[in-house]
Amino acid sequence: MSPPTTPGAPRIRSPPRAELGITASVTELRLALPVDLPAYDGVLLRGFDERDVDMVMNLATDPYLPQIGSLPGNADADQAREYIARQWSRLSQGAGYSFCVADARTGTALGTAGLWLVGGLDTGRAHVGYSVAPRSRGQGVAGRALTALVGFAWTIPELHRLEAYIEPWNIGSIGTAEIGGFQREGLLRSHQPIGGRRVDMVLYAKLRPEPS
Numbered sequence: 001m002s003p004p005t006t007p008g009a010p011r012i013r014s015p016p017r018a019e020l021g022i023t024a025s026v027t028e029l030r031l032a033l034p035v036d037l038p039a040y041d042g043v044l045l046r047g048f049d050e051r052d053v054d055m056v057m058n059l060a061t062d063p064y065l066p067q068i069g070s071l072p073g074n075a076d077a078d079q080a081r082e083y084i085a086r087q088w089s090r091l092s093q094g095a096g097y098s099f100c101v102a103d104a105r106t107g108t109a110l111g112t113a114g115l116w117l118v119g120g121l122d123t124g125r126a127h128v129g130y131s132v133a134p135r136s137r138g139q140g141v142a143g144r145a146l147t148a149l150v151g152f153a154w155t156i157p158e159l160h161r162l163e164a165y166i167e168p169w170n171i172g173s174i175g176t177a178e179i180g181g182f183q184r185e186g187l188l189r190s191h192q193p194i195g196g197r198r199v200d201m202v203l204y205a206k207l208r209p210e211p212s
Contacts, residue, residue, distance in 0.1 A: 032091060045100070045152065048098070049084070055100075055109035055111070095117065110145075115149055118163075125159070125161045127164070128180075132145075142173075147180055147181075149180075150181065161208070164182055165191070167200070168187070178204075180206065183205060185203045
């Protein structure tokens with residue numbers, strides 16, 4: 001059951017689904033979730049909705065995630081709804097695809113997965129991201145979600161390279177990338193600020209398979 005809506009809280013609305021797929025022009029990039037939602041081994045990647053508020057609140061209890069994204073630490077229900085609304089805006093802005101990772105049978109939200117376009121589709125590159133709510137960890141959810149995400153990425157003809165940037169200490173995330181078939185390409189020293197300090201990042205990448 002979703003938490004009750006606080007008066008004045010932003011409502012979560014899905015964008016119109018009349019146009020599905022990807023269209024690009026010189027001036028804008030319009031995205032929509034795929035008709036056939038990505039899935040693999042019991043997990044489904046779908047759009048966010050009101051039932052996911054509780055999962056987002058649980059995700060916000062992880063002290064690391066607020067340092068690398070827009071989710072506030074220990075978010076309340078209103079902040080969780082605002083976060084969900086921002087995920088839908090990624091599509092309208094052409095930034096990429098933000099999915100809720102869910103149990104394919106029950107629809108229960110388990111985490112998030114994102115495919116972020118780098119400078120538009122013309123570059124042929126995208127970044128991947130994934131997170132699992134603390135209460136759903138230890139079940140291989142992230143690896144299965146990443147596998148589903150990669151499968152979806154290769155349905156976009158313009159994409160040829162996927163990248164993951166991971167802090168060297170994050171063994172769990174590195175393991176997930178390797179499960180997804182990503183290969184380590186190198187260490188990027190002082191790559192970006194996280195938590196008020198510049199940190200190294202390990203670059204993992206996966207290339208589009210050659211046609212058989």
